[in-house]
Amino acid sequence: xxxxxxxxxxxxxxxxxxxxxxxxxxxxxxxxxxxxxxxxxxxxxxxxxxxxxxxxxxxxxxxxxxxxxxxxxxxxxxxxxxxxxxxxxxxxxxxxxxxxxxxxxxxxxxxxxxxxxxxxxxxxxxxxxxxxxxxxxxxxxxxxxxxxxxxxxxxxxxxxxxxxxxxxxxxxxxxxxxxxxxxxxxxxxxxxxxxxxxxxxxxxxxxxxxxxxxxxxxxxxxxxxxxxxxxxxxxxxxxxxxxxxxxxxxxxxxxxxxxxxxxxxxxxxxxxxxxxxxxxxxxxxxxxxxxxxxxxxxxxxxxxxxxxxxxxxxxxxxxxxxxxxxxxxxxxxxxxxxxxxxxxxxxxxxxxxxxxxxxxxxxxxxxxxxxxxxxxxxxxxxxxxxxxxxxxxxxxxxxxxxxxxxxxxxxxxxxxxxxxxxxxxxxxxxxxxxxxxxxxxxxxxxxxxxxxxxx
Amino acid sequence: xxxxxxxxxxxxxxxxxxxxxxxxxxxxxxxxxxxxxxxxxxxxxxxxxxxxxxxxxxxxxxxxxxxxxxxxxxxxxxxxxxxxxxxxxxxxxxxxxxxxxxxxxxxxxxxxxxxxxxxxxxxxxxxxxxxxxxxxxxxxxxxxxxxxxxxxxxxxxxxxxxxxxxxxxxxxxxxxxxxxxxxxxxxxxxxxxxxxxxxxxxxxxxxxxxxxxxxxxxxxxxxxxxxxxxxxxxxxxxxxxxxxxxxxxxxxxxxxxxxxxxxxxxxxxxxxxxxxxxxxxxxxxxxxxxxxxxxxxxxxxxxxxxxxxxxxxxxxxxxxxxxxxxxxxxxxxxxxxxxxxxxxxxxxxxxxxxxxxxxxxxxxxxxxxxxxxxxxxxxxxxxxxxxxxxxxxxxxxxxxxxxxxxxxxxxxxxxxxxxxxxxxxxxxxxxxxxxxxxxxxxxxxxxxxxxxxxx
Numbered sequence: 043x044x045x046x047x048x049x050x051x052x053x054x055x056x057x058x059x060x061x062x063x064x065x066x067x068x069x070x071x072x073x074x075x076x077x078x079x080x081x082x083x084x085x086x087x088x089x090x091x092x093x094x095x096x097x098x099x100x101x102x103x104x105x106x107x108x109x110x111x112x113x114x115x116x117x118x119x120x121x122x123x124x125x126x127x128x129x130x131x132x133x134x135x136x137x138x139x140x141x142x143x144x145x146x147x148x149x150x151x152x153x154x155x156x157x158x159x160x161x162x163x164x165x166x167x168x169x170x171x172x173x174x175x176x177x178x179x180x181x182x183x184x185x186x187x188x189x190x191x192x193x194x195x196x197x198x199x200x201x202x203x204x205x206x207x208x209x210x211x212x213x214x215x216x217x218x219x220x221x222x223x224x225x226x227x228x229x230x231x232x233x234x235x236x237x238x239x240x241x242x243x244x245x246x247x248x249x250x251x252x253x254x255x256x257x258x259x260x261x262x263x264x265x266x267x268x269x270x271x272x273x274x275x276x277x278x279x280x281x282x283x284x285x286x287x288x289x290x291x292x293x294x295x296x297x298x299x300x301x302x303x304x305x306x307x308x309x310x311x312x313x314x315x316x317x318x319x320x321x322x323x324x325x326x327x328x329x330x331x332x333x334x335x336x337x338x339x340x341x342x343x344x345x346x347x348x349x350x351x352x353x354x355x356x357x358x359x360x361x362x363x364x365x366x367x368x369x370x371x372x373x374x375x376x377x378x379x380x381x382x383x384x385x386x387x388x389x390x391x392x393x394x395x396x397x398x399x400x401x402x403x404x405x406x407x408x409x410x411x412x413x414x415x416x417x418x419x420x421x422x423x424x425x426x427x428x429x430x431x432x433x434x435x436x437x438x439x440x441x442x443x444x445x446x447x448x449x450x451x452x453x454x455x456x457x458x459x460x461x462x463x464x465x466x467x468x469x470x471x472x473x474x475x476x477x478x479x480x481x482x483x484x485x486x487x488x489x490x491x492x493x494x495x496x497x
Numbered sequence: 498x499x500x501x502x503x504x505x506x507x508x509x510x511x512x513x514x515x516x517x518x519x520x521x522x523x524x525x526x527x528x529x530x531x532x533x534x535x536x537x538x539x540x541x542x543x544x545x546x547x548x549x550x551x552x553x554x555x556x557x558x559x560x561x562x563x564x565x566x567x568x569x570x571x572x573x574x575x576x577x578x579x580x581x582x583x584x585x586x587x588x589x590x591x592x593x594x595x596x597x598x599x600x601x602x603x604x605x606x607x608x609x610x611x612x613x614x615x616x617x618x619x620x621x622x623x624x625x626x627x628x629x630x631x632x633x634x635x636x637x638x639x640x641x642x643x644x645x646x647x648x649x650x651x652x653x654x655x656x657x658x659x660x661x662x663x664x665x666x667x668x669x670x671x672x673x674x675x676x677x678x679x680x681x682x683x684x685x686x687x688x689x690x691x692x693x694x695x696x697x698x699x700x701x702x703x704x705x706x707x708x709x710x711x712x713x714x715x716x717x718x719x720x721x722x723x724x725x726x727x728x729x730x731x732x733x734x735x736x737x738x739x740x741x742x743x744x745x746x747x748x749x750x751x752x753x754x755x756x757x758x759x760x761x762x763x764x765x766x767x768x769x770x771x772x773x774x775x776x777x778x779x780x781x782x783x784x785x786x787x788x789x790x791x792x793x794x795x796x797x798x799x800x801x802x803x804x805x806x807x808x809x810x811x812x813x814x815x816x817x818x819x820x821x822x823x824x825x826x827x828x829x830x831x832x833x834x835x836x837x838x839x840x841x842x843x844x845x846x847x848x849x850x851x852x853x854x855x856x857x858x859x860x861x862x863x864x865x866x867x868x869x870x871x872x873x874x875x876x877x878x879x880x881x882x883x884x885x886x887x888x889x890x891x892x893x894x895x896x897x898x899x900x901x902x903x904x905x906x907x908x909x910x911x912x913x914x915x916x917x918x919x920x921x922x923x924x925x926x927x928x929x930x931x932x933x934x935x936x937x938x939x940x941x942x943x944x945x946x947x948x949x950x951x952x
Contacts, residue, residue, distance in 0.1 A: 072703065076722040083847065202688060211685055212667055212726075229684065230666055233657060248527065266751075267531040269744035271667075271726065288743050289724035295747065296721075296843060299754050303761075303839050322857060326864040329832055333869060336828045340821025341876065348817045361816050362803045366795025368823055369932055373791050373925055377784055384758050388751060392538065402777060409781040414788060421796065470828055477824055 047077075051084035058089055063096055070097065070106075079109035090114070091121040100126075104133035112145040128157035131166070135209055137182035137290070140169035169284075177261045178254035180294065181275040181284030184209045187217045188241070190224065195237035201229070210287055213272050216245050222280040223249055251276045254283050261286050262294040302387060305465035306380065332470040339474030343368075343481050350485035353492060359426045360488055363435050364481070366418065371442040371480035372473045374410065378403055378450025379468035386454060386464055393458050400451050407447025408440075415440030430495045434488045441487075442480035449475060502532075506539035513547055522551065525561075534564035545569070546576040555581075559588035567600040583612035586621070590664055592637035592745065595624035623738075632716045633709035635749065636730040636739030639664045642672045643696070645679065650692035656684070665742055668727050671700050677735040678704055706731045709738050716741050717749040757842060760920035761835065787925040794929030798823075798936050805940040808947060814881045815943055818890050819936070821873065826897040826935035827928045829865065833858055833905025834923035841909060841919055848913050855906050862902025863895075870895030885950045889943045896942075897935035904930060 050069070057066040070078065070093065082090050097103050107115055107130065119127040119142075131139045131154060143151040143166065151170075155163040165183050172178035186204050188197055197214065205211050214232065216225035225245035235244055251274045252261045261273050265288055272287045347354065347364070354360050382399070385391030391399055419436030423429055450472055454464035505524070512521040525533065525548065537545050552558050562570055562585065574582040574597075586594045586609055598606040598621065606625075610618040620638050627633035641659050643652055652669065660666050669687065671680035680700035690699055706729045707716045716728050720743055727742045802809065802819070809815050837854070840846030846854055874891030878884055905927055909919035 074705070074723055076724075198688070205685060205689055211688075229688075230660060233653070233666075233684075234660055250529070266744075266747045268529055269531075271743070288726070288747075289721075292721045292743075292747065292750065295750065300839055300843060303758060303835055306758075306835070322860040322864055325861045326868070329829075329861070329865060330868065333825065333828060333865065336824050337821060337869065337873065340818075340824045341880075343820030343824070344817035347820070348814075351813055351816075354816060355813065358806055358810065359803075361806075361809060361819070362799035363795075364816070364819050365798030365802070365823060365932055365936060366792060368820060369791050369795045369798070369827075369928065370788065372824075372827060373788060373928070374784075380758055380761070384755050388755060405777040406780045406784070409777055410784060410788065413781070413785065414792065418792065425796075473824065473828070477820055481820060 047080045048084050051081055054081070054085065054093070055089055058092055066093070067096065071102075075105050075109040078106050082110060082114065087114075087117060091118055094118050094122060100129045101133045104130050104138075107142075108134055108138040112142065115142055116146055124153060124157060128154045132158055132162055135182050136165050136169055136184055136284075137180060139166050140179075143170060172254065175258050176254065177252045177256045177258050177275050177286060178283065180258050180261070180290050181254070181286045182209050183284040185213075185215055185272075185274070185282070185285040186211055187215045187221070187282055190216050190218070190240075190242040190245070192241050193237065194232050194235040194239050194241060194244075197227070197232055197241050198237075201232075209285065210272055213270075213274075213285070215249075215274055215282055215285075216241060217282050221282055223251060223274055223276050223282040225249060226274070249274065252286075253278065258286075258294050259298055262291045262298070265291045266295065299387075302383070302465040305463065306383060306468040336470050336474055339477055342478050346478065346481045346485055350489050353485065353489040357428075357431065357488070357492060359428065359431055360434075360485070362426070363418075363422065363431075363484070367435075367439060367442055367480050367484050368477055370414065370439060371446045371476045374407065374443045375446035375450040375472045375476040376468070378407070378447045379454055379472045382451045382454040383464045383468045386458055391455075393455060396455050396459070399455065400448060403451040404444060404448045407444040410447070411440035411443035414443060430491055434484070434491050438480070438484040438487045441483050442476070445479055445483070446472075446476045449479070502535045503539050506536055509536070509540065509548070510544055513544055518551055521548070525552065526557075530560050530564040533561050537565060537569065542569075542572060546573055549573050549577060555584045555588045559585050559593075562597075563589055563593040567597065570597055571601055579608060579612060583609045587613055587617055590637050591620050591624055591639055591739075592635060594621050595634075598625060627709065630713050631709065632707045632711045632713050632730050632741060633738065635713050635716070635745050636709070636741045637664050638739040640668075640670055640727075640729070640737070640740040641666055642670045642676070642737055645671050645673070645695075645697040645700070647696050648692065649687050649690040649694050649696060649699075652682070652687055652696050653692075656687075664740065665727055668725075668729075668740070670704075670729055670737055670740075671696060672737050676737055678706060678729055678731050678737040680704060681729070704729065707741075708733065713741075713749050714753055717746045717753070720746045721750065754842075757838070757920040760918065761838060761923040791925050791929055794932055797933050801933065801936045801940055805944050808940065808944045812883070812886065812943070812947060814883065814886055815889075815940070817881075818873075818877065818886075818939070822890075822894060822897055822935050822939050823932055825869065825894060826901045826931045829862065829898045830901035830905040830927045830931040831923070833862070833902045834909055834927045837906045837909040838919045838923045841913055846910075848910060851910050851914070854910065855903060858906040859899060859903045862899040865902070866895035866898035869898060885946055889939070889946050893935070893939040893942045896938050897931070900934055900938070901927075901931045904934070 054066060054069065057069075073081070094103060097106075107118065110118070119130070122130070131142070134142070143154065155167065168183065169178070169181070184207055186201055186208050188200055192200065201211050201214060212229045214227050214229065215223060216227065218224050225242070225247050226249045227241055227245045231244065232241070250264060250268060250270070252264065254275050254277055261275070264270070265273055265286070270288065272285045274282055275284045275286060276282055382391060382403075386393070415436040418439050419432040422435040423432035426432075453472055454468060457464045457466065509521060509524065512524075528536070549558060552561075562573065565573070574585070577585070586597070589597070598609065610622065623638065624633070624636070639662055641656055641663050643655055647655065656666050656669060667684045669682050669684065670678060671682065673679050680697070680702050681704045682696055682700045686699065687696070705719060705723060705725070707719065709730050709732055716730070719725070720728055720741070725743065727740045729737055730739045730741060731737055837846060837858075841848070870891040873894050874887040877890040878887035881887075908927055909923060912919045912921065
C-alpha cells in the first residue's frame with residue numbers, strides 16, 4: 043500500500059509537470075478519499091494545492107478534503123480563497139464542516155459562514171455550539187425524518203427525494219409535528235413492507251437514542267453493543283437533532299483507546315492526536331506532571347533505603363538486589379493494572395465482582411511470587427553465598443509481587459467505583475506506590491532477619 | 498443501566514416463580530439481544546435455561562444466543578437437546594453458528610451438523626475450515642449476489658426475495674457466471690437509479706475486497722478507513738465467498754487493541770478475552786515469560802552495582818538515589834514507547850520518518866532531562882549536603898531520561914521495520930534495557946566524578 047502510494051505520487055508529480063491534466067483528473071477520480079489522503083503523505087503541499095485548484099467539482103473536493111488532516115485542510119482552503127472555500131463547506135457533511143470551522147480562528151470561521159446560504163450556515167453553527175466529546179459535537183444533521191402518516195411506498199418516494207442531502211438513508215426517523223422523535227424504520231423493513239401499509243403500523247417505537255449533551259463514548263458503546271448503523275441524537279424535549287453514524291463511532295472508539303493508553307503511562311490526557319506533531323516544549327510539558335509524582339515517589343523510596351543504611355552498611359550486597367525487587371514489582375503491578383483497566387473498558391471485568399476479582403488476582407500474584415521467589419533465593423545464595431540474604435530476597439520478592447498484583451487490581455476497580463477514570467490509576471501511579479512498598483518490605487525484612495540470625 | 502438490569506432480573510425471577518409466562522415473554526420480546534445479554538449477568542444459569550425453554554421461536558432464540566458468551570451458549574444448547582439445538586443453529590447467522598461450533602468438541606459439532614439440512618451444514622462447514630484471525634474466519638455467507646444483466650427494478654425485487662436470508666442488503670454484489678465478484682452497488686444507488694437502467698451500467702466495478710486467507714485486521718482497517726458498511730471476501734480466483742460487516746469489524750478492532758495493550762505490559766498474547774476468567778495457574782503461566790526476562794535484567798543491573806561497590810562503600814548515599822534513577826528512566830521509556838506504538842497503530846507516526854521521529858523524541862527527552870536533572874541536583878544537594886553527589890545525580894538522571902526517550906522510540910520503530918510487532922518492544926523489554934542502561938550511567942559517572950573531585 044505505502045509502496046503503491048509512493049509510486050503513484052511520483053507519477054502525479056510528473057503529470058503535473060507535463061500538464062497532462064486530463065490523465066491526472068482520471069487518476070484522482072478513481073481514488074477513494076482515504077486513498078487520496080494516503081497519497082498526500084507523499085506529495086509536497088504545493089502540488090496538493092495545485093491538484094485541488096484543477097478539480098472543479100465542489101462535491102468531489104469536499105469528499106477528498108474530509109479525509110485530510112485539519113492542518114492540510116486549512117492550507118488548501120486558504121489557497122483556494124474564501125468564495126471557493128465557502129462553496130466547498132456547503133458540500134461537506136455538516137459534522138465535517140463544523141470540525142473544520144472549529145479548528146480555524148473564530149474570525150475566519152465567521153467570514154466563511156457569512157458567505158454561505160443562511161440556512162446551511164445555521165445548521166453548521168448548531169453543531170459548533172457543542173462542547174468537545176459530547177454526542178452533539180460529532181452528530182450531523184443530514185438525516186431523513188418523515189411524518190408517521192405516510193405509507194411505505196410514499197416513504198420510499200420521499201427518501202428518493204431527500205437522499206442527495208442525507209448522510210444515510212438506511213435508517214429513517216419518524217417525527218411528530220413538533221419534530222419529536224417517535225419511531226425508526228430501517229430501509230430494509232420499508233422495502234420488505236406492503237407498499238400500502240402505514241409506516242406508523244410497523245415502525246419501531248422503542249427508539250434507542252442519546253442526548254446531545256451526553257458523552258460521545260456513550261453513543262459509541264450503544265452502536266457497538268446494539269450493532270446499529272446509526273443512532274439518533276435528541277434534546278431533553280425529545281426533539282430529533284441529528285444522527286451519529288457507525289463510521290464516526292469507529293473513530294471515537296479508536297480515539298478513546300488512544301487516550302486510555304496514554305493515560306496509562308501518564309503521558310497525560312493532553313497527549314492526543316495533535317500533540318504527536320507538536321513542539322518538543324509542549325510535548326515535554328504534557329509529560330512532566332506524572333514524572334514529578336514519580337520523582338516524589340523516588341525520593342520517598344530513597345528515604346526508605348536511608349532509614350536502613352545501617353543494614354546496608356553491614357550487608358552491602360542488599361544494594362545489588364534493589365533493581366530486581368523494583369523491576370519485578372513494577373512489572374507485575376503494570377500487568378495487573380493493565381488487565382484490570384482493559385477488562386473494565388471491554389466489560390470483561392465487572393465492578394460488582396470487586397472482591398472476587400481482587401481475590402483471584404491475589405492468587406495469581408501468589409503463584410508468580412512463590413515461583414519467582416524460590417528462583418531468586420537460589421540465585422542470591424549462589425551468587426553471594428549468603429543464605430540469610432537468599433531468604434530475605436526470596437521472601438520479599440514474593441511479598442512484593444503479591445502486593446503489586448493486589449494493588450494493581452484494587453486501584454483501577456476502586457477508581458471506577460468512585461467515578462475516576464481507572465486508566466489514570468494504571469502506570470505511574472501504581473508503579474510509584476509499588477516502588478515505595480516493595481523497598482519497605484525488602485529493607486524491613488532485611489533489617490529484621492539479619493538481626494535475628496546474627497543475634 | 499446495571500441498576501436497571503438488576504431490577505429487571507429480580508422481576509423475571511419472580512415471574513418465573515409465579516409462572517406468569519405471558520408477561521415474561523413480553524418483557525423478553527421488548528429487549529434487544531445486547532440488553533438480554535446484560536440481563537443474564539444477573540440471572541442464575543437455571544433461570545436462563547428455563548427462559549430459553551419457554552421461548553418457542555427459533556429465530557428469536559438464535560438472535561438472543563448470539564450475544565451470549567460461548568460458555569453460556571454451550572450450556573443452553575446442551576439443556577435444549579440436540580434436535581432443538583440444530584434448529585437454532587440453522588437460524589443463526591452462519592458466522593455466529595461457526596463460532597459456536599468451533600468452541601465445542603469436534604464430535605458434538607459433527608452431531609449437530611448432521612442434524613441440519615445438508616446445504617446449510619455445508620455453508621457453516623466452509624467457515625469452520627478457516628484459521629483463527631483470518632478474514633475467512635469472521636465472514637458470513639449470507640450476502641445478496643446478483644447477475645449483471647438485471648435492471649434496477651428487477652434487482653430490487655430480487656433483493657426483496659433474498660432479504661430474509663441475508664445479513665445485510667445495503668450492499669449488493671454483482672457476480673459473473675462463475676460466481677466471480679465483478680461489481681458492487683449500494684441499495685441507496687439502486688433506489689436512486691432509473692428503474693429501467695441495467696445494473697451493469699452503474700455498478701462500481703472497482704470493488705475493494707479482501708482475500709479469505711488475509712488477516713482479519715486488514716479487513717478491519719479497510720472498513721474503518723473507507724467508511725464501508727461491509728467488505729466482500731474472495732478467494733484467489735476472485736470467487737465471492739462471503740462478506741464481513743461493520744459490526745463484526747468493531748469487535749475485531751477492540752480485540753486487536755486489547756491484544757496490543759496486553760503485549761505492551763508483557764502479559765503475553767495469550768492473555769486475551771478468555772484468559773481473564775481462566776485458572777490462576779494458567780494466568781500465572783501466561784505472565785511469567787516476560788517476568789523472567791525482567792529478572793535476568795534485574796540480575797544484570799545488580800551486577801552493575803556490584804561492579805561499583807567500592808564507590809558505593811565510600812558514598813553510601815549513592816544507594817538512596819537508585820530508585821529515582823530507575824523509576825524515572827522506566828517511566829520516560831514507557832511513555833516514549835507507548836506514544837510510538839500507538840502512533841504506529843493509528844498511522845500518526847510513519848515508519849519512513851524514522852530518523853525524524855527519533856530526533857524529535859530525543860529533543861523532548863533532553864528538555865525533560867534538563868528540567869528534572871536540575872531539580873534532582875538541588876534535592877540531592879540539600880538532602881545529602883554533597884555537591885559532587887548533586888552533580889552525579891543531576892547529570893545521570895538527565896542522560897538516563899534522554900536515553901530512555903530515544904530507545905523508547907527507536908525500538909518500536911525498528912521492530913516495525915523488521916516486521917516484528919512493535920507492541921512487544923514496549924513495556925518490559927524497554928524497561929529492562931533502560932534499567933540496566935541507567936544504572937550503568939549512574940554508577941560509571943559516580944565512580945568517575947568522585948575520583949576526579951577527590952583526586
